Amino acid sequence: MSAVKAKRALLRILGALLVIWAVATITFFVEAGLSGNRAEALLNQMAGTTRSVERTPAELAPINREYGFDKPLMTQYVEYIGGIARGDFGRSYLQHQSVLTIISRQVGPTIALTVSALVLAWLIMLTRIVVTARRGRFLTGFGSGVEIVSAGLPTYWLGVILLVIFAIDLQIFPVQGETSLVGLVLPAITLAIPLSGFLGQVTRDEFEKVLEQPFVVSARTRGMGDLAVRLRHVLRHAVLPAITLSGWALGALISGAVLVEAVFARPGVGNIIVSAAQSRDVPLVSGIVVLVAIVYVIANLLVDIAYTVVDPRLRST
């Protein structure tokens, strides 16, 4: 590996670490800075009550001691960041388990869901583009119409509709909580349809432009069939914006998963995010926020790699 390449890789890693540090820091101070006393809030949460009389310092002492709320905020911050640097996100306030345990036992289904949704979205999008782009007014209009509508579909609504029709009424798929492949179908489609619309909108413009390029004309004059031209020559140029968008989409799919996991009663990090944020469970919220940051960083690296695969010009530099 050349020195230039090594330096660039190092800079990228440093950049990624900087992003994660910033995200962890912001999470900490936002959570710590919310109104109300943290110990009081946590106790109320545990007891499921709201008190009109504030607890005495003696009553709050054990919880302050246990969670280190009695230390100066900067000390808490340094310990927190130090922990994350060592890979120790601490213990959830309410679940009493280590944050890594909690996340690792539910992250699998979320990854399966988001990745399959992304793959599915690409498949739907590519098929639709190849079949409908520049195919006469009706088919083209139909293709882009479907794109616009599906990009605008709210995930929760779509999930409920699919659930009611295909699981509750027709009973083709399980209604709830299946982590099997069959159980993955409806949730993945729910996330994939709107995403395929987004990806399709950016790809279609590019695809139609490329169709008019001189090299397409020359490929056709060489006697190449229309479908082959579309697949072998046009697609390769047209998908670059969608690849860029996919980096963002992988992260965004996680937020979509929050709703979809609730609708289909699937295990996953979605329900952890909601309950952790609701209960101001700082270690758990941080753990998940950092996880999402890592997903974004990795997704962007993958996007870069995908670029070099699709576009040979990038390989030499």
Place this chain on the structure above:
Amino acid sequence: MKLLRLSLSAAVLLLASVLLAACGSGTDSASNVAHTDGPAATASTKPVKGGTIYYGGEQEPPCLGRPEWVQEAYIDRQVLDSLVSIDDNGKVIPWLAKSWTVSPDGKTYTFKLKPGVKFTDGTPFNAQAVVDNFNYWYDEKTTNYSNLGEFPFYKSSKAVDDLTFQLDLTHPYSPLLQTITQAYFGISSPQSLRRSEAEICEDPIGTGPFILDKWNHGQNLEFSTNPNYDSAPANAIHQGAPYVEKLIWSFIPDPTTRYGSLTSGQSTAIYDVPTQNWEEAQGQFNTYEHMEGGKPVTLNMNTVAGPFADLKVRQAFAYGTNRKADVESAFNGAVPYAGNGALTLTTPDYDPQLADAFSYDPKKAEGLLDEAGWTQKNSDGIRTKDGKELTVKIVYAAGAVITQEGLTVLQDIQQQAKQVGFDVVLVPITIEQLFSGAYSKPNKFDIIAQYFTHSSPGVLWAGVRQFNQSMFEPPALLQATEEAVSTNDPAKQKAAWYKAQELLVKNAAMVGLYPQPVLVAAKPELQDFWLEASQGEPVFSDAFLSQ
């Protein structure tokens, strides 16, 4: 005293329910068996052994075996037995305790325990085991004292002999027995309590009818039967091991999905049937309902600051809103109106006379506002006094405390109150803001809409002292609640609790709306299933599948 935590997604899409209704197979209802609380043995069928019950629950608790939420208590009940239980008439009945006595000064409770009971880890159940549990709950050196809010005055506990347990209080507290019927006081194996918090949380061990085999986080709990179970409460249909082999308890937060899991046959029974499906469910399934005891969802009026500091303005608001009709329409009749805002109708010593307090009477409301000096009206029809508009803020924890139906009630109230000249502003807050106390200060709200579930009128004692959102604490109220907890005489207790309710309701400190419902529907083949009376915990130890 606990807030039932409901899921965020309790806001149901109307569309989904319409679709579901459309998919439902006709409306001709089969003969339906509507149960209320308590066991009701099905006479004709003989219990069948074996099979698995799939229960569609709602909220996944962060932790089990620790006395925290109602939603957790429902689950703990399957694994842990308690000292005493309560029947449908509010009478405390034997469970792990065969009998008990209360000292004349009301400060010492002595329980005689059932002999020969074993925890599922093999540890014998005895008085020392109970002592260890109380020490675990009330150890002030740890953070695990959420039960302190349940009953005050805990002093100490001791094992008098192997099967005699003694609980001492610093001050008499008459609702104690009713309080400990809730599953927060389920007895864990003392051996299991010596493990780390993380292990206790993950794996509760008791003497109960089921054993928790596996917790698939984010998905379900897998229970198997405790084959040696022989310590059911006195009102159980049968003593001995449960008939079914397994119980799978799923977490299905979305109401459409939960109901769909029942109609599609995946669940044997589901918790919290969406109210818009309740009528249909009554036609197609066996339905069970329990209204949570304690304080209903109530408009807690700010009696110390703002316009509601004036009694007449509070009463005007109560008369000026048709809460009864609002509740009936929002819940499609599945949940009754709770006119007595101090206690719900299922709580022992509830005063039914107060249920009609402040029936809708807008004329009276207008008259009271005139008397209170809010005589002018601005161009929007809002009353004014010395140039100030009659604006009131209703603060509520959206989703978590006030469900979609509850919000509909509040919106109707907003409209009706406007007719008599109130400008009502609805302020949704998060459950986190609620718990952090960010909206508890008198200048933050005029009304806070909330409830407390509890199995005893003791909620009134703590209500005025620790959870007093109305900030209404006249000496007469302090005195009545003190009297009620201090006497051993049931007649005197009742009179004192009635007095306390009257003070709260007549002074419009708590204007009632509706109780928190527990609505369960089950396939007809599920027999001898029942909801117990302390807080509607589902009981599967008598249940069997008839096909």
